[in-house]
Amino acid sequence: MERMNRRDFLISSLALWASARIGTTRGASTASAKPNILFIITDQQYVEAMSAIGNTYLKTPAMDSLAARGIRFTKSYCTYPVCSPSRASMVTSRMPHELGIYSNKKCPGIPDGIPNMGDLFRSAGYRTAWAGKWHVPTPYPGFLTGPRAKIPGFNVLPLEGPPHRSIPNTGPGMGSDPTTTKAALKFLAQTQNRPFLLVVSLLNPHDICEYPREPDHYPSPPVVAALPPLPDNFNAIQNEPSLLAAVRQRQKKSDDRLSGGNEVKWRQYRWAYYHLTEVVDGLIGKVLKALDESPYAANTLIVFTSDHGEMAGSHQLRTKNYMYEEATAVPLIICPPGRESVAVVDKLHLVSGLDILPTMCDYAGLPIPKSFEGVSLRSLVENPNSESETSWRDHLVLEINDKTEVRMVRSDRYKYIVYAKGEMREQLFDLDLDPGETTNLVQRPQMKATVEAHRDMLREWIKQTNDTFSITEPVP
Numbered sequence: 001m002e003r004m005n006r007r008d009f010l011i012s013s014l015a016l017w018a019s020a021r022i023g024t025t026r027g028a029s030t031a032s033a034k035p036n037i038l039f040i041i042t043d044q045q046y047v048e049a050m051s052a053i054g055n056t057y058l059k060t061p062a063m064d065s066l067a068a069r070g071i072r073f074t075k076s077y078c079t080y081p082v083c084s085p086s087r088a089s090m091v092t093s094r095m096p097h098e099l100g101i102y103s104n105k106k107c108p109g110i111p112d113g114i115p116n117m118g119d120l121f122r123s124a125g126y127r128t129a130w131a132g133k134w135h136v137p138t139p140y141p142g143f144l145t146g147p148r149a150k151i152p153g154f155n156v157l158p159l160e161g162p163p164h165r166s167i168p169n170t171g172p173g174m175g176s177d178p179t180t181t182k183a184a185l186k187f188l189a190q191t192q193n194r195p196f197l198l199v200v201s202l203l204n205p206h207d208i209c210e211y212p213r214e215p216d217h218y219p220s221p222p223v224v225a226a227l228p229p230l231p232d233n234f235n236a237i238q239n240e241p242s243l244l245a246a247v248r249q250r251q252k253k254s255d256d257r258l259s260g261g262n263e264v265k266w267r268q269y270r271w272a273y274y275h276l277t278e279v280v281d282g283l284i285g286k287v288l289k290a291l292d293e294s295p296y297a298a299n300t301l302i303v304f305t306s307d308h309g310e311m312a313g314s315h316q317l318r319t320k321n322y323m324y325e326e327a328t329a330v331p332l333i334i335c336p337p338g339r340e341s342v343a344v345v346d347k348l349h350l351v352s353g354l355d356i357l358p359t360m361c362d363y364a365g366l367p368i369p370k371s372f373e374g375v376s377l378r379s380l381v382e383n384p385n386s387e388s389e390t391s392w393r394d395h396l397v398l399e400i401n402d403k404t405e406v407r408m409v410r411s412d413r414y415k416y417i418v419y420a421k422g423e424m425r426e427q428l429f430d431l432d433l434d435p436g437e438t439t440n441l442v443q444r445p446q447m448k449a450t451v452e453a454h455r456d457m458l459r460e461w462i463k464q465t466n467d468t469f470s471i472t473e474p475v476p
Helices: 006-021 061-069 083-092 117-123 172-188 242-254 263-292 353-364 378-382 445-465
Strands: 036-042 071-073 127-132 196-201 300-306 332-335 344-346 395-401 405-411 414-419 426-430
Touching: 036 263, 036 353, 061 263, 061 300, 061 332, 083 117, 083 353, 117 127, 117 196, 117 353, 127 172, 172 196, 172 263, 263 300, 300 353, 353 378, 395 445, 405 445, 414 445, 426 445
Parallel strands: 036 196, 036 300, 071 344, 127 196
Antiparallel strands: 071 332, 300 332, 395 405, 405 414, 414 426
């Protein structure tokens, strides 16, 4: 008899576990009653890059349509503002350091023995399909063959076209996203004889990473008067961590067009970012239209989010890998099945990418493993006014483990950030009074108790998650 490997053993065990619980878990009375799930992910979209929030510098009708029929969370955060670690958290409900995934380059994949989204839903009888970007660690398995063409627990939908750059002289997302969309449309056109989980993982507006190096590969920006303005927090702040200031200086040297004084170029950068967001919104619209025209629309849970944000000129920074709001706060919209379109905006509860998988499990009637760091958002989705502040988490923790280690604690009002080394290692912002994070309060005597309270939150979280980050003494 062939020896069973650890992952096959895991999947087999999960199947027995799920079947043993079926019928006793909410929503699991019959297989046909289980909802389908459509999970849409963009890449590098910050929370305000959507016209539904009142941003008049772009139009995102598809995303707006989701906001109009579901619940949109405004205090939604990734676990790590970089692709691979954040994505790994979304499909496992575990923090990146718990998975041994420390950056895009230090990403060996999800360890055997840790249940992921595909494993759990496949074991519960779902047809699981993944279209587009994976990046844990292989960026696009759908373009490949052999072992690298696989995603644990998922059927990888093949992507037509040359890998990554299928349209000459454009960013990679302009080529891969249409092929990802095509694969998703083909899947939705098929007859489904069991519930499905379809992940549609699109790359844009990530192509903004290429824009400073290859501006000629993008549409020409409009006249200056029609460009988006600079953000209110465009200027660098006082008392900034030395490592962050050094990153800005390196970025200026590598991107002469985006040097601090060239405000027009920064406005053009923001225009290009919004343009790329509109492009990916158009593809999302095609997927939603196909779902709405299918027999499965009424019984499908839709979840929309992004893996991390984009600085887009705030603090004169671009891309991600920072703990400012623009890089860490991401869209999250959940549209439950079988409910009339009622737009709800949740401005109260702190939610995380860790919460996506538990929420899916809850709606599908799957038991939620105790190993999950996140919690189900179903109660907030179905009864948005029933949860009091005291009955929900009072803080979230984010991490960066790349060239330097950084931790962030987001409480209801404040954000505390601490770097592992360098000078001026701490930051504290009052997000109620200073949403642009322009005034670092960490050295103000009247904030001493608030700073120490957030240090204590971080110390406890470090202990609970077996993190190696050290904050045993007050940071000078």
